[in-house]
Amino acid sequence: xxxxxxxxxxxxxxxxxxxxxxxxxxxxxxxxxxxxxxxxxxxxxxxxxxxxxxxxxxxxxxxxxxxxxxxxxxxxxxxxxxxxxxxxxxxxxxxxxxxxxxxxxxxxxxxxxxxxxxxxxxxxxxxxxxxxxxxxxxxxxxxxxxxxxxxxxxxxxxxxxxxxxxxxxxxxxxxxxxxxxxxxxxxxxxxxxxxxxxxxxxxxxxxxxxxxxxxxxxxxxxxxxxxxxxxxxxxxxxxxxxxxxxxxxxxxxxxxxxxxxxxxxxxxxxxxxxxxxxxxxxxxxxxxxxxxxxxxxxxxxxxxxxxxxxxxxxxxxxxxxxxxxxxxxxxxxxxxxxxxxxxxxxxxxxxxxxxxxxxxxxxxxxxxxxxxxxxxxxxxxxxxxxxxxxxxxxxxxxxxxxxxxxxxxxxxxxxxxxxxx
Numbered sequence: 001x002x003x004x005x006x007x008x009x010x011x012x013x014x015x016x017x018x019x020x021x022x023x024x025x026x027x028x029x030x031x032x033x034x035x036x037x038x039x040x041x042x043x044x045x046x047x048x049x050x051x052x053x054x055x056x057x058x059x060x061x062x063x064x065x066x067x068x069x070x071x072x073x074x075x076x077x078x079x080x081x082x083x084x085x086x087x088x089x090x091x092x093x094x095x096x097x098x099x100x101x102x103x104x105x106x107x108x109x110x111x112x113x114x115x116x117x118x119x120x121x122x123x124x125x126x127x128x129x130x131x132x133x134x135x136x137x138x139x140x141x142x143x144x145x146x147x148x149x150x151x152x153x154x155x156x157x158x159x160x161x162x163x164x165x166x167x168x169x170x171x172x173x174x175x176x177x178x179x180x181x182x183x184x185x186x187x188x189x190x191x192x193x194x195x196x197x198x199x200x201x202x203x204x205x206x207x208x209x210x211x212x213x214x215x216x217x218x219x220x221x222x223x224x225x226x227x228x229x230x231x232x233x234x235x236x237x238x239x240x241x242x243x244x245x246x247x248x249x250x251x252x253x254x255x256x257x258x259x260x261x262x263x264x265x266x267x268x269x270x271x272x273x274x275x276x277x278x279x280x281x282x283x284x285x286x287x288x289x290x291x292x293x294x295x296x297x298x299x300x301x302x303x304x305x306x307x308x309x310x311x312x313x314x315x316x317x318x319x320x321x322x323x324x325x326x327x328x329x330x331x332x333x334x335x336x337x338x339x340x341x342x343x344x345x346x347x348x349x350x351x352x353x354x355x356x357x358x359x360x361x362x363x364x365x366x367x368x369x370x371x372x373x374x375x376x377x378x379x380x381x382x383x384x385x386x387x388x389x390x391x392x393x394x395x396x397x398x399x400x401x402x403x404x405x406x407x408x409x410x411x412x413x414x415x416x417x418x419x420x421x
Contacts, residue, residue, distance in 0.1 A: 001020070001021070001022055001023065002022075002023045002024075002025050003022055003023070003024070003025065004024065004025050004026060005022065005024040005026070005030070005032060005067050005070075005071075006067060007066060007067050009022075010032060010040065010062055010067060013032070013034050013040065014034075015034060015035065015036050015037065015038045016034070016036065017036060018036065018112075018119050019033060019034065019035050019036060019108075019112055019119055020033075020034055021033055021034075021109070021113070022034070024071070024074075026071060027071045027074045027075060027078075029044050029045045029046055029074060029078055030042065030043075030044055030070060030071060030074040031043045031044065031045055031056070031109075032062065032070075033109070039061075040061070040062035040063070041058060041059075041060070041061055041062060042058075042059040042060055042061075042062060042065055042070040042073075042074075043056045043057060043058055043059060043105075043109065044056070044057050044059055044073075044074040044077050044078065045109070046077070046078060046081050047081070048081075048086050048180070048181055049081065049084045049085065049086055055106060055110070055180055055181075055182060056105065056106060056109040056110070057077060057087065057105075058105045059073045059074060059077075060073070097136060097137050097138075097182075097183060098133065098134055098135060098136055098137070099129065099132050099133050099134075099135060099136075099137055099140065100126070100133035100134065102137060102173075102177060102182065102183065103122060103125055103126060103133075103173060104122075104126075106177060106180075106182050107122070107173045107176060107177065108122045110176070111173070111176075116293075116298055121169055121173075124166065124169060125166075125169060125170055125173060128166050129148075129166075129170060131148060132144070132148075137174070137177075137183050137187060138184075138187065140187045140188065141187060141188075142187070142188055142190050142191050145167065145188050145191045146191065149163050149167070149194065153194075159196075160194035160195060160196045161196045163194055164193045164194055164196065167188070167191060167193070168193075170188065171186065171188060171189065171191070174186040174187070174188065174189075175189070203359075203362040203365075203366065203392055203393065204354060204355060204356075204359045204362055205359065205362045205363040205365075205366035205367070206264075206352070206355070206359075206360075206363045210350070210352050210355075211264075211363070213350040213351060213352065214260070214346065214347075214350045214352060216350065217346045217347075217349035217350035218256065218257045218260060218346055219257075220349060221253075221256065221257075221342075221345065221346055221349065222252065222253040222254075222257060223253075225247065225253035225254055226247045226248050226253050229244060229246070229247045229248075229253075230246070230247075230248065232244065233246065250319045251315035251316070251318065251319060252315065252316060252319065254330070254342075255327050255328075255330075255336075255339070256339065256342045256343070256346065257312075258312045258313070258315070258316040258327075259273060259327060259339070260346075260360070261308055261309060261312040262309050262312060262313065263357070263360040263361070263364075264360050264363060264364060265305075265306050265308045265309040265312075265364065266288060266303045266305065266309055266364065267303070267360075267361045267364030267365055267381060267382055268288070268290060268303060268361070269295075269296060269358070269361060270357050270358065271294065271296070272290050272294045272295055272296075273327065274327065274335055274336040274337070275291070275293070275294035275325075275335065276288070276290075276294070276325070276326040276327065277324050277325055277326060278317070278320075278322070278323060278324065278325075278326055280326075281313055281317075281326065283310070283313070283314065283317075286304060286305045286310055287302050287303065287304050287305060288302065288303045288304075288305060289302050290302070290303060290383065295383060296383075297383060297385055299383075301380075301383045303381060303383075304381075313326075343357055361382070362393075364381075364382075365378050365381075365382055365390070365393050366393055366396050368381065369393045369394070369396045369397045370396050370397065372397070375387060375390050375391065375393070375394060375397075376390075378390050378393065
């Protein structure tokens, strides 16, 4: 956001769930960064001389600098840049850029603004690569990284695929630094990925018996929630207080059952489910629109609704008092961030183990494949960017493969030897 920074507005700016920036409209380039922790820091954004890419330079804490002082520092800094100098590069050379300083001061401002998962990436790097944070980037070697990979796999029992994702994220950050002239080279560019033998394990999906128990547990929970509301209302009436809405005449006691029905019958991710809005639901054409801002791929795609999902949404709509979000958190009256407590309770009631919310997405895809749906159609329904992700379900379609090779018999006669041994 852009605003005229004042001492009052800086003091009154409140931390949010994610880092955010306030850009000063008086000095173009002066930025106040507000962290989720409440930390406030002034930066100046600028284009390095001879480089068309934008980078940031830390001016100082808002606790130490007034707005006037921050503006004066930014004005002087930008004046030097206009003369062809780069004070940021000079300071980086003087202090020897540490990995932590590079990530927080240089990479974080760019990636959080330009990538949907930018803040999560920054948090992961800072939490994962703690042994390297205080080292100068030039001191980090491929051998150090190989030692770290061996150690974390042994001590933290990490999968090869997890280690590879972490290293790839760090490589991407350092490559960004090289591209933008912040660091001279990427010291771990030659580090090779681990073989991901553990990434080809079978996906977890519900068996028919488990799915039956899950729905029975959801029904039992619905009845319990209704009874608890009735008892609570009786308690309120005895004390001459207004009762809460009676749940006994509603299609659902609360959000959980319609959420589960929709997840099992559409395969949408939990984040997309939590961000779903009523305008995204086309009851007439029986389709969901998943907006780009609510999908992992950053692309809009559409998911058809089968009868179970459609009826669940219609019933939920009939009792919903919200015009925007389909599912509203009872805690903050806004978007859900999780529903772990109620979900884990239902799993215990259903005696289902080793099953995450995300595994409902696997169940959706697995059931499609086992029903004979081709993998490319499954890919489109899942919103996968390419077929690689969908191929994990291929082993569930032996009948489809057998039918495919049997088609050859229609093109050529079956050859049976007339000779006997």
